[in-house]
Amino acid sequence: MVAYDAGKIAxxxxxxxxxVLGSHSALDISSGARAFGxxxxxxxxxxxxxxxxxxxxxxxxxxxxxxxxxxxxxxxKFADIASDANVKALQKKQAIxxxxxxxxxxxGYDLIENKFAAPIFGNRHLLRAEERNTPKNQHYLLGxxxxxxxxxxxxxxxxxxxxxxxxxxxxRKYERAFFIVHSPYExxxxxxxxxxRGLITQEGLKSAxxxxxxxxxxxxxxxxxxxxxxxxxxxxTDFRRQTNLDGLLRLTAPEQIDVLKLxxxxxxxxxxxxxxxxxSLLEKVFEIGEKFAETCRREYKPGLxxxxxxxxxxxxxxxxxxxxxxxxxxxxxxxxxxxxTPYGEYLRGRSMSVGERIALEVKQAAKEKRLDEIxx
Numbered sequence: 001m002v003a004y005d006a007g008k009i010a011x012x013x014x015x016x017x018x019x020v021l022g023s024h025s026a027l028d029i030s031s032g033a034r035a036f037g038x039x040x041x042x043x044x045x046x047x048x049x050x051x052x053x054x055x056x057x058x059x060x061x062x063x064x065x066x067x068x069x070x071x072x073x074x075x076x077k078f079a080d081i082a083s084d085a086n087v088k089a090l091q092k093k094q095a096i097x098x099x100x101x102x103x104x105x106x107x108g109y110d111l112i113e114n115k116f117a118a119p120i121f122g123n124r125h126l127l128r129a130e131e132r133n134t135p136k137n138q139h140y141l142l143g144x145x146x147x148x149x150x151x152x153x154x155x156x157x158x159x160x161x162x163x164x165x166x167x168x169x170x171x172r173k174y175e176r177a178f179f180i181v182h183s184p185y186e187x188x189x190x191x192x193x194x195x196x197r198g199l200i201t202q203e204g205l206k207s208a209x210x211x212x213x214x215x216x217x218x219x220x221x222x223x224x225x226x227x228x229x230x231x232x233x234x235x236x237t238d239f240r241r242q243t244n245l246d247g248l249l250r251l252t253a254p255e256q257i258d259v260l261k262l263x264x265x266x267x268x269x270x271x272x273x274x275x276x277x278x279x280s281l282l283e284k285v286f287e288i289g290e291k292f293a294e295t296c297r298r299e300y301k302p303g304l305x306x307x308x309x310x311x312x313x314x315x316x317x318x319x320x321x322x323x324x325x326x327x328x329x330x331x332x333x334x335x336x337x338x339x340x341t342p343y344g345e346y347l348r349g350r351s352m353s354v355g356e357r358i359a360l361e362v363k364q365a366a367k368e369k370r371l372d373e374i375x376x
Contacts, residue, residue: 126304222354
């Protein structure tokens with residue numbers, strides 16, 4: 001565990017700034033900071049700073065001030081952010097650090113939990129719960145909350161329906177090489193094919209999740225849990241764009257079969273599309289969000305802080321429709337498109353991005369001298 005008091009450090013800040021790793025959703029977070037008059041710091045890795053430094057760093061132009069980033073902090077590699085010198089630099093800049101998926105991937109849970117001694121907006125100990133191979137993980141929490149999840153299979157021999165197998169890619173272990181099968185025979189055939197092509201490893205296959213394939217309308221439900229108000233907000237709803245799945249879905253069935261003889265389907269997320277959900281289903285969306293947030297408060301004190309997402313699908317039942325959740329994000333979900341859904345406007349009179357909502361919480365916490373309540 002980190003041997004320091006995050007709340008005490010944050011409470012010492014007079015003019016807090018917002019810092020974020022230069023990847024994933026850094027622009028949305030920086031833009032949100034700008035909207036509420038907070039300084040933004042983007043921590044970049046050498047060779048990956050071009051987008052942030054050239055195009056979005058604040059500067060004067062003939063048409064006026066542009067850009068949303070106040071400062072670039074350039075490092076040899078992302079993981080260097082956890083060094084004592086860089087942590088001290090962040091503290092000196094009065095930085096509240098906002099985590100996202102790239103932060104977890106490139107810095108790693110061990111450094112985040114045990115060495116990164118800077119105040120994190122959110123619950124740093126919940127980040128690891130996204131991984132299926134950790135105790136008290138997202139499936140455990142969803143089950144405890146009574147949220148419906150897909151059935152999982154402990155062995156390929158038990159497959160009796162359409163399933164999706166989620167194995168780590170051989171080269172990029174943080175990405176998953178999905179394949180879909182409907183029987184033990186199909187599992188063996190497909191697994192051997194992917195092993196022979198070097199797409200997955202035996203180790204990755206052994207630890208793969210075998211999960212019921214949910215046929216439904218896919219949604220990401222993006223929430224915000226506010227320690228200041230004690231309320232849960234629905235920021236917006238969206239769904240993913242994935243390669244090369246999106247391209248395959250634009251072909252007819254015979255063409256899909258021909259293409260898949262030459263190429264493997266890939267579900268790598270490359271974007272999000274804002275969408276809305278039928279209003280009569282909103283009560284169920286809020287219900288699962290509230291139950292999940294309450295479970296996290298019991299299992300991972302102080303619970304959820306700020307943005308999180310329940311990702312799944314709406315499926316038909318004998319009594320209507322209900323959500324089934326198959327993935328959780330315990331941090332910024334990476335979808336700036338939520339500002340284009342109406343839920344923030346219904347609540348506050350205007351649409352609000354996740355980055356803006358984070359900045360609002362930080363600014364209000366500073367005003368009320370409650371910064372210690374929004375960090376770990």
